[in-house]
Amino acid sequence: MRAMRVLGMTGKGGDAMRRAKWGWVTFATLAGFAVAGAALGANESWLSLRYHSLALGGVLMIPLAACSVLAVAFAAERFIMMRPDKIVPLDFVKEVRNLTAQGKFAKAMELCRARKNPVSSVFRVALMLSEKPSITNEIIRGTVEDLGARAIDELALRIKPLLMISNISPLLGLLGTVFGIIQAFNVVAFGAGLGRADLLAAGISMALITTAAGLTIAIPALACYHYFRGLLEGRISERMEITLRAFMENLVEGRGKI
Secondary structure, three states: OHHHHHHHOOOHHHHHHHHHHHHHHHHHHHHHHHHHHHHHHHOOHHHHHHHHHHHOOOOOHHHHHHHHHHHHHHHHHHHHHOOHHHHOOHHHHHHHHHHHHOOOHHHHHHHHHHOOOHHHHHHHHHHHHHOOOOOOHHHHHHHHHHHHHHHHHHHHHOOHHHHHHHHHHHHHHHHHHHHHHHHHHHHHHOOOOOOOHHHHHHHHHHHHHHHHHHHHHHHHHHHHHHHHHHHHHHHHHHHHHHHHHHHHHHHHHHHOOO
16 A cells, blocks of 8 residues: 555656756756857867867777767667656556556556556556456466566666677777877887887877777766666666556456456
């Protein structure tokens, strides 16, 4: 019953606080872009200087740039889609539970088919199994628990690209470091670098820039991965568990009315 009370709460105050929080985040982001744009406008040579510095990193800056774009894209997509309200929407759960408790399995099934989210797929399977009198409640309960765990595992797979990028980027940076050191030693070995510090600096710059770029990409990507992992193993898993447990109570109640 405690789980049912938790799921039944719509939390108008909490929704207002979440809207206010996202409003402040949006405002801060726009303000940051405005400040950055003003700074770039005040110093037009800054962008060309940064581009020239990155170009010194050599050809390995291309895959590193691709990693950075992918990391931003995956992180932004997960920030949008991997919210507890997206995975387990409480209004949808409440409506399905009410229909299930009343024995209106057909209407609950229609609602689950209309709303596409991880928890609705679990509900659909449970409702289909409940139509067969030969299948006991314990079998349905075990199936629901397995499907809930599988849904969490599938969500975990969707954040694995961030972990891969965080592992690959430092290796690419290290490879660029090796290439830069080789270039610097080749200059010395062939005698072209004697008395020419600028030629040696090119190889050393490649060595340092690629390493810095790889770490700059890897650290935020790894931080985002652990953030999403903690969110998944914490709030989302807890909400999924409470939701499925309460749904099973309503399903058992509804089966008794048929």
